[in-house]
Amino acid sequence: MTITKIKKDHLRLIFDRLKDSYKLVGPRVENDVIVLTEMDFHDIPAGYKDLHGKGVYRLSGNKDSNTFSFSLGPDSFKRFLSPPVREIFAFKKSKKGISANVSSKEEKPTAFIGMRACDISALKLYDKVFLEGPVRDTGYDSLKRNSLIIAVNCLYPNGNCFCDSLGTGPEVRDGFDLAITEIQDSFLLETGSSKGSEILNGLTIEEVSDKEMDEKNSRTEDCKKTIKRHIKVNDLPWVIYRNPEHPRWTDVASRCLACGNCTQVCPTCFCNSSYDRLELSGISKKSREISGNKVRAWDSCFSKNFARVHGGNFRPSRRARYRHWMTHKLAYWIEQFGSPGCVGCGRCITWCPVGIDITEELEAIRK
Numbered sequence: 001m002t003i004t005k006i007k008k009d010h011l012r013l014i015f016d017r018l019k020d021s022y023k024l025v026g027p028r029v030e031n032d033v034i035v036l037t038e039m040d041f042h043d044i045p046a047g048y049k050d051l052h053g054k055g056v057y058r059l060s061g062n063k064d065s066n067t068f069s070f071s072l073g074p075d076s077f078k079r080f081l082s083p084p085v086r087e088i089f090a091f092k093k094s095k096k097g098i099s100a101n102v103s104s105k106e107e108k109p110t111a112f113i114g115m116r117a118c119d120i121s122a123l124k125l126y127d128k129v130f131l132e133g134p135v136r137d138t139g140y141d142s143l144k145r146n147s148l149i150i151a152v153n154c155l156y157p158n159g160n161c162f163c164d165s166l167g168t169g170p171e172v173r174d175g176f177d178l179a180i181t182e183i184q185d186s187f188l189l190e191t192g193s194s195k196g197s198e199i200l201n202g203l204t205i206e207e208v209s210d211k212e213m214d215e216k217n218s219r220t221e222d223c224k225k226t227i228k229r230h231i232k233v234n235d236l237p238w239v240i241y242r243n244p245e246h247p248r249w250t251d252v253a254s255r256c257l258a259c260g261n262c263t264q265v266c267p268t269c270f271c272n273s274s275y276d277r278l279e280l281s282g283i284s285k286k287s288r289e290i291s292g293n294k295v296r297a298w299d300s301c302f303s304k305n306f307a308r309v310h311g312g313n314f315r316p317s318r319r320a321r322y323r324h325w326m327t328h329k330l331a332y333w334i335e336q337f338g339s340p341g342c343v344g345c346g347r348c349i350t351w352c353p354v355g356i357d358i359t360e361e362l363e364a365i366r367k
Ligand code: SF4
Pocket: 262, 265, 266, 267, 268, 269, 329, 341, 342, 343, 344, 345, 346, 347, 348, 349, 358
């Protein structure tokens, strides 16, 4: 890994270069929220500050002279690598029989701009689920393989971040092609792959002085000190396994709306369902033709139907559903994948409409 720097006003040149080969996806302000979407250099919410609390999000502009002065919005990059709705195959039934086609659209590779350490850690968990299990998800595989990750080191954690407790941030360590750290007068650039180095070819890059390295390290340390939320992980998973009948599960169920927001914003939640969609225009009585497609769509363990099987529902109550969600995140996941299924991004706390806080619930169970 090498580290160099560019002048602040040269960042635009990296974007110009990326645009030749990649679709750019990154942060942009829409309806007073920082979302992830197709964007360009001028869309970076430079100077914006985001305030996060339990069920609270406020964005204010032009408050800071730094470019990457903001933290996270509700979107994570899973939206692009495992889209909310994806066609598996299209089918047609006619007098001649049934045919199925897998469509293969040639898409421009995507450069993900501004990915934070917690979201890179979440993608590593996605790799375990979609690439290292018994069935390889070829759709995810090709989207991920064709992508480029431009990471940004966090310097301004929000009030709900607790990545430091899980060792998933705030500093990016690996899993990126290029990582940017903003210091007073420049952007420091770490290359993490040959694709990352190629982007810098021909640009005016300069050596980093010891003083600038010190500035990078002290900014990272200051960021860690700003993180106010922490969880204890040394007694996981047993603190949860030992308490399946703890009264707190009933308490949290009385507050939880089972809306599933927490699972939709969580960068590691991967549950999905598949179903058939018939095209009305594809139904012809005369020729006895039916056409449609099979799609895979995000689902949630908070949805009532998710655990419905022949003979009943094995998680009929909100208590059972919340307990399952938190137990999977912080206990079963460790047995399944070797680490917790939470990367401490805090999104589920910010975007829960009733402000349920996973760190507070864990602590209550522990007590
Ligand atoms: S459980 Fe909450 S804090 Fe943990 S990764 Fe998911 S959204 Fe982030």
